Amino acid sequence: MGGAPDAAGGAAGNPELRADCGSCFGLCCAALPFAASADFAVDKPAGKPCSHLGDDFRCGIHDRLRERGFPGCTVYDCFGAGQKVSQVTFGGVSWRRRPETAQRMFAVFPVQRQLHELLRHLAEALELPAARSLHAEIRRLRDDIDSLTRQEPAALLEADVAALRAQAGDQLLRASALARADAKPGRRKNRRGADLFGARLAGADLRGADLRGACLIAADLSTVDLRLADLLGADLRDADLSGADLTGSIFVTQPQLQQAKGDATTRLPRGLSRPAHWSV
Structure with a gap:
């Protein structure tokens, strides 16, 4: 093969x-x-x-x-x-x-x-x-x-x-x-397919959360803990990831990051790069 x-x-x-x-x-x-x-x-x-x-x-x-x-x-x-x-x-x-x-x-x-x-x-x-x-x-x-x-x-x-x-x-x-079972009990929140358009989630602990397919358009995800969170198919258009921690996040792609906003303090999964349009 x-x-x-x-x-x-x-x-x-x-x-x-x-x-x-x-x-x-x-x-x-x-x-x-x-x-x-x-x-x-x-x-x-x-x-x-x-x-x-x-x-x-x-x-x-x-x-x-x-x-x-x-x-x-x-x-x-x-x-x-x-x-x-x-x-x-x-x-x-x-x-x-x-x-x-x-x-x-x-x-x-x-x-x-x-x-x-x-x-x-x-x-x-x-x-x-x-x-x-x-x-x-x-x-x-x-x-x-x-x-x-x-x-x-x-x-x-x-x-x-x-x-x-x-x-x-x-x-x-x-x-x-x-x-995601490695996340501490109580943190594995099920937000699959949730409508979180414009949600104010700054500083939230979403480690291990199931966010696949969630609508996070224009959501405030600044300083959010997204380690071990499943973001497969999540819509991150104009979502603010400034200071968020995505290390270990699951099934995140470069296009999702390109659609979002972030800054120099946003922590990314291995292999993905900081979009050029993000703030320094």
């Missing part, structure tokens, strides 16, 4: 599961649609290259995306799916060089992206010592998904991604419960 290792500087630091735009054919800028909004300055249909995408597949306003009205681009992460589709699925031949492949390449990309997101979370689950009893089962699923990502376009387009997400979701839920 040529898949991702269990740990390479942490799941978040695994190069196979991190976007390498220099090895991609600008797929997120061409394959995906976006609508004029606070996140995107203009409408763009799926399959139409963004007007800022250069002939070299690089963004012409990459260093000015927020100023030019494209903050949505700064929080997107393909988890390495872009280079996988470009260099593996289609053998390094771009859709510009072979226009007849464009439609299929653009269709495969979002499928591959979902699979890579699952691989990213499963890799992290394999790093949780408390979930060691599940590692063999998680590894088998990880290997099956990794093998699928290396198949021909037809196999990817026929994949039952929903079923794979359900299988992975079950494993991640079980791994999360075991990892």
